[in-house]
Amino acid sequence: MHGDSISLWNATIAAGNLARRFLAGDSAAVTLSDLAEGSCLGGRAEELRGRSVLIAATDQFPAALALLELDGIARRVVLCPADLPLDHLPFVIASVPVDAIVSDGTTLGADFPCVGPYVTCSPKIAPASIDRNAPSSTEWILLTSGTTGRPKLVAHTLSSLAGAIEGGDSSGAPRVWSTFYDIRRYGGLQIFLRAMLTGGSLVLSSARESTADFLTRAGAHRVSHISGTPSHWRRALMSPAADSIQPRYVRLSGEIADQAILDNLQSFYPQAKVSHAFASTEAGVAFDVNDGLAGFPSSLIGQVGAVEMQVKDGSLRIRSSRTATDYLGCQAGLLKDTQGFVDTGDMLELCGDRYYFAGRRDGVINVGGQKVHPEEVEAVINRHPHVLMSLVRPRKNPLMGALVVADVVLAKDCAATGNETRGMEHEILQLCRLALPRYKVPAAVKFVSDLAVAASGKIVRGHA
Amino acid sequence: MEMKLTRLSLADTGETAQMSVRAVVVAQLNQIAQEQDKRLAPLVDDLALLDSGLDSLCFAIIVARLEDQLGIDPFSSAEDAGFPVTLGEFIRFYENAR
Numbered sequence: 012m013h014g015d016s017i018s019l020w021n022a023t024i025a026a027g028n029l030a031r032r033f034l035a036g037d038s039a040a041v042t043l044s045d046l047a048e049g050s051c052l053g054g055r056a057e058e059l060r061g062r063s064v065l066i067a068a069t070d071q072f073p074a075a076l077a078l079l080e081l082d083g084i085a086r087r088v089v090l091c092p093a094d095l096p097l098d099h100l101p102f103v104i105a106s107v108p109v110d111a112i113v114s115d116g117t118t119l120g121a122d123f124p125c126v127g128p129y130v131t132c133s134p135k136i137a138p139a140s141i142d143r144n145a146p147s148s149t150e151w152i153l154l155t156s157g158t159t160g161r162p163k164l165v166a167h168t169l170s171s172l173a174g175a176i177e178g179g180d181s182s183g184a185p186r187v188w189s190t191f192y193d194i195r196r197y198g199g200l201q202i203f204l205r206a207m208l209t210g211g212s213l214v215l216s217s218a219r220e221s222t223a224d225f226l227t228r229a230g231a232h233r234v235s236h237i238s239g240t241p242s243h244w245r246r247a248l249m250s251p252a253a254d255s256i257q258p259r260y261v262r263l264s265g266e267i268a269d270q271a272i273l274d275n276l277q278s279f280y281p282q283a284k285v286s287h288a289f290a291s292t293e294a295g296v297a298f299d300v301n302d303g304l305a306g307f308p309s310s311l312i313g314q315v316g317a318v319e320m321q322v323k324d325g326s327l328r329i330r331s332s333r334t335a336t337d338y339l340g341c342q343a344g345l346l347k348d349t350q351g352f353v354d355t356g357d358m359l360e361l362c363g364d365r366y367y368f369a370g371r372r373d374g375v376i377n378v379g380g381q382k383v384h385p386e387e388v389e390a391v392i393n394r395h396p397h398v399l400m401s402l403v404r405p406r407k408n409p410l411m412g413a414l415v416v417a418d419v420v421l422a423k424d425c426a427a428t429g430n431e432t433r434g435m436e437h438e439i440l441q442l443c444r445l446a447l448p449r450y451k452v453p454a455a456v457k458f459v460s461d462l463a464v465a466a467s468g469k470i471v472r473g474h475a
Numbered sequence: 476m477e478m479k480l481t482r483l484s485l486a487d488t489g490e491t492a493q494m495s496v497r498a499v500v501v502a503q504l505n506q507i508a509q510e511q512d513k514r515l516a517p518l519v520d521d522l523a524l525l526d527s528g529l530d531s532l533c534f535a536i537i538v539a540r541l542e543d544q545l546g547i548d549p550f551s552s553a554e555d556a557g558f559p560v561t562l563g564e565f566i567r568f569y570e571n572a573r
Contacts, residue, residue, distance in 0.1 A: 408539055409550035
C-alpha cells in the first residue's frame with residue numbers, strides 16, 4: 012500500500028475532464044478544475060499532514076471539499092454526519108484518537124477542546140498550492156449508530172471503499188450523480204467516490220431541503236444516476252417533484268428493496284435501470300441486483316470471487332477486500348470472525364432459487380415464542396396498490412408477550428376516511444392472511460399520514 | 476345477570492354509542508371468530524374459554540382490541556385478580572376493571 016498509494020484527488024484528476032465536472036451543494040457549487048488550484052482549508056492542509064482529522068460540518072459541501080483535499084495527506088479522516096449528537100464527540104475523539112479538527116466554524120467552534128490544530132473549511136476556494144506528491148494511505152473512519160446509542164467507529168481505506176467501483180465511463184453522456192444520503196454515511200460515500208473516481212459530477216442533498224426542493228434542484232442539474240434507501244424513494248414518489256428528474260440509473264440500498272418499490276420506480280422512471288445493492292458500513296458493497304426482482308439469486312452464495320458470501324445461522328456473512336478493516340476504540344467488539352467473515356445481522360430466507368431478506372436479527376418480534384420479522388410483513392402490506400409505505404411494530408400483549416401491529420401510509424391520492432378506511436384495512440389484512448401465517452398478520456392496522464425516516468434514510472423502528 | 480351500561484367512544488368509526496361491556500366483548504368474540512375462521516361455541520356465561528373455539532392468539536387480539544375500545548387492559552393492571560376461566564368471568568373481569 013505505502014509508496015504506491017494514490018489519493019482520491021489524484022484519482023479524480025486521472026478520471027479526466029475536470030473543467031466539465033462539478034460538485035454542487037444547495038447553496039454553493041464548484042467545478043473540479045477550481046479545486047486543482049485552491050484550498051477549502053485556507054491553504055492549511057500541510058498543518059494536517061499525518062494527523063487524525065475529525066471533519067465536522069453541518070453542510071456536506073465543505074466536508075466533501077475537505078475530503079478531496081485531505082485524502083493522501085491526513086493519517087485519518089473521521090466523517091461526522093450532520094446529525095451526530097455533539098455529546099458523542101468526546102468519545103469519538105478519544106477512541107480514534109483525533110488530533111486535529113476541521114469544521115465549518117459553527118458546528119464546532121474554534122474553542123472546542125481538542126489536542127492539535129483547528130482548521131476552518133469553507134465552501135469558498137482560496138488560491139493555494141497543495142503538495143499532492145507522494146500521498147500516504149489515509150484511513151477513513153465512518154460512524155454507525157450502535158444499538159446502545161454510542162456510535163461505532165468503522166475503519167476503511169480508500170481501496171476498501173472503492174472496491175466495488177468499476178472503471179471510468181469514457182463513452183456516452185457525462186454522468187451526474189446524486190444521492191438522498193449524506194455522503195458521510197457509507198451509502199452516500201459510495202456515490203461521492205463513484206462520481207469522483209469515474210469522471211462524473213455530483214449533486215449533494217441538504218438536510219435543510221424538502222424532498223421536493225432537492226428533486227427540483229437535482230432535475231435542474233440533469234442528474235442521471237441517483238441513489239437512496241427504499242424509504243427515501245417512497246418519499247420521493249410521494250413528492251409532486253418526482254417527475255423533475257429523468258434518471259438513467261436508480262439505485263436502492265440500505266434497506267430491503269421489496270418488489271413493490273422496485274416496480275413502482277420502474278414504472279415511474281421507465282427509461283431508468285433500477286438496481287438494488289446490498290452493502291453495509293462494516294461489510295462493504297457485496298452485490299448489485301439488476302434483474303428488477305427483489306432478493307438475489309441463490310447462486311451468489313458460496314461463489315468464489317471478489318466477494319464471498321455464506322449463510323450461517325440464517326444470516327448473511329461476507330468476506331471481501333471491501334469490508335472494513337476493524338472497529339476503533341475499546342470494547343468495540345470484533346468486526347470479523349476468525350475466517351474473516353463479517354456477520355451482517357441480515358436474515359435470509361430461501362425461496363426457490365432466490366434468497367430474500369427477511370429482516371434484521373435484532374428486530375425480531377416475539378409473538379408467543381414465534382418470531383416475526385417486521386420487514387417481511389411490511390413487504391406484503393406494501394404490495395397493496397394504494398399503500399405507499401408501512402411500519403410493522405410490536406405491541407405489548409399480556410397473553411402473547413407481543414402482537415404485530417401495522418402503521419400504514421396510503422398513496423397521496425387516496426386519503427381514505429370512514430368506510431373507505433375500513434375497506435382498505437380489510438383488503439390489507441386479506442393480503443396478509445393469504446401470504447403469512449396467522450401470528451404474522453397484524454392485529455391492528457392504523458392509517459397514518461407519514462412515517463419517520465431517520466437521517467440515515469432508514470425508517471425509524473422503535474426498540475421492542 | 477345485571478347489565479352494566481357504559482358510555483363508550485368508538486374511536487375508529489367516530490360514533491359514540493351506548494353499549495354494555497358484555498355487548499362489546501361478545502361482538503369482539505364474534506368478529507375474531509369470523510376473521511380467524513374459527514367455529515365459535517354458543518356464548519353462555521359458563522362456557523370455558525378453552526372450549527370457546529378460539530385459541531390464545533385470538534384472545535390476545537381480543538384483549539388488544541378491547542383495550543383500544545374500552546381503554547382498559549385488566550390482564551396487565553390487576554395481577555392479583557386471578558385469570559378468568561369462563562366467559563362470564565372474562566366479561567366480569569372487564570366490567571370490574573372499569
